[in-house]
Amino acid sequence: MKELIKNITEISAPSGRETAVREFIKKEIENYVDEIKIDKLGNLIAIKKGTSNKTVLFDAHMDEIGVVVTHILDGGFLKIEQVGGQNPLNLVGTRLNFNGRIGVVGIEGETEKELKENYKNLSLDNMYVDIGVDSKEDAEKIVPIGTFGTFWDGFVDYGRYCVSKAMDDRIGCAILIESIKNIHNIHNVIFAFTVQEEVGLVGSFVSSYDYDVDRAIAIDVTDSLDTPKALKRMSMSLGKGPCIKIKDNYSVSDREVVEWIKNTAVKNGIKYQLEVLTFGGTNAAGYQRTKSGIPSCTISIPTRYIHSPHEMVSYNDVENVVKLVTKLSQSEF
Numbered sequence: 001m002k003e004l005i006k007n008i009t010e011i012s013a014p015s016g017r018e019t020a021v022r023e024f025i026k027k028e029i030e031n032y033v034d035e036i037k038i039d040k041l042g043n044l045i046a047i048k049k050g051t052s053n054k055t056v057l058f059d060a061h062m063d064e065i066g067v068v069v070t071h072i073l074d075g076g077f078l079k080i081e082q083v084g085g086q087n088p089l090n091l092v093g094t095r096l097n098f099n100g101r102i103g104v105v106g107i108e109g110e111t112e113k114e115l116k117e118n119y120k121n122l123s124l125d126n127m128y129v130d131i132g133v134d135s136k137e138d139a140e141k142i143v144p145i146g147t148f149g150t151f152w153d154g155f156v157d158y159g160r161y162c163v164s165k166a167m168d169d170r171i172g173c174a175i176l177i178e179s180i181k182n183i184h185n186i187h188n189v190i191f192a193f194t195v196q197e198e199v200g201l202v203g204s205f206v207s208s209y210d211y212d213v214d215r216a217i218a219i220d221v222t223d224s225l226d227t228p229k230a231l232k233r234m235s236m237s238l239g240k241g242p243c244i245k246i247k248d249n250y251s252v253s254d255r256e257v258v259e260w261i262k263n264t265a266v267k268n269g270i271k272y273q274l275e276v277l278t279f280g281g282t283n284a285a286g287y288q289r290t291k292s293g294i295p296s297c298t299i300s301i302p303t304r305y306i307h308s309p310h311e312m313v314s315y316n317d318v319e320n321v322v323k324l325v326t327k328l329s330q331s332e333f
Contacts, residue, residue, distance in 0.1 A: 005174045006155035009164035014066025014148045015196045021062045029180045043207040044193040050185045057190040057216040059283045060172030061197030066150040076139035078129040084198030088122040090308040097152040098143045103129040151309040167311035172219035178322045185329035204286025216287035222300035236302045238314040241271035242321045245298035250281025254295035264331040
């Protein structure tokens with residue numbers, strides 16, 4: 001599965017530009033599902049039919065955070081805007097991929113004092129991207145205004161841990177791909193690989209609209225608070241199992257769905273954690289607001305350094321989420 005994680009995380013596909021990763025997923029799963037379609041917004045919907053009268057939906061979003069070119073300066077330097085939650089601290093000195101053209105992020109400053117102040121007060125206003133050209137005209141030919149970019153960093157396998165850009169949420173996509181290849185489900189199962197989560201949970205509001213879904217579960221990352229002096233009010237950690245979300249800033253998980261997931265985990269010897277996230281949100285909120293509402297929850301993979309070029313997960317946690325998704329597709333409710 002690590003090869004799958006490597007391949008899918010290294011694809012460049014920011015919010016609204018998910019075509020490359022969608023085509024990758026489609027090729028991976030098309031021989032393992034009963035139905036597959038791409039809706040008008042770009043969500044990839046795959047169905048495995050079961051024998052029960054219940055339908056469960058599992059969601060993972062395909063997009064990653066990124067940037068977009070807003071202006072080109074004399075000399076060919078780019079100015080950018082964030083696509084999704086982008087902390088300027090994570091951009092300093094990094095390399096960005098604009099459709100195959102690699103740029104380096106720098107900081108403006110005409111004097112030593114100004115440079116120091118800009119480092120203290122980082123913003124996209126005092127940053128630029130150098131793509132290795134000499135003129136505005138050359139830059140406009142290669143990366144015109146409106147070109148999207150993503151981090152340019154590869155997969156690293158530490159054995160127990162894995163690091164890459166775009167674990168959020170390609171790790172969820174990899175988990176669903178692996179689950180599709182392995183499950184022998186009782187319930188009808190919909191796998192929704194959704195678009196534009198990072199800019200407002202967009203794909204989840206429409207991906208299940210044509211279906212009668214009994215329960216929806218988002219598979220996504222969550223913060224890991226096991227590093228030195230991490231936030232004190234949360235306890236999620238790498239290697240201690242999947243997190244069953246109780247709430248975040250966008251939604252409160254359905255109590256019955258939470259208990260169903262917990263009971264399934266206990267029955268199958270899957271170690272889990274309970275998650276109360278004090279910020280953020282997932283596509284579960286979108287499913288709660290679809291048509292007359294779908295009882296929803298999130299299963300999270302604890303992740304260090306979220307929304308950076310180097311997101312870290314525990315491979316054991318990933319394997320346990322695959323096992324949990326597989327068992328939930330067979331677990332009665």
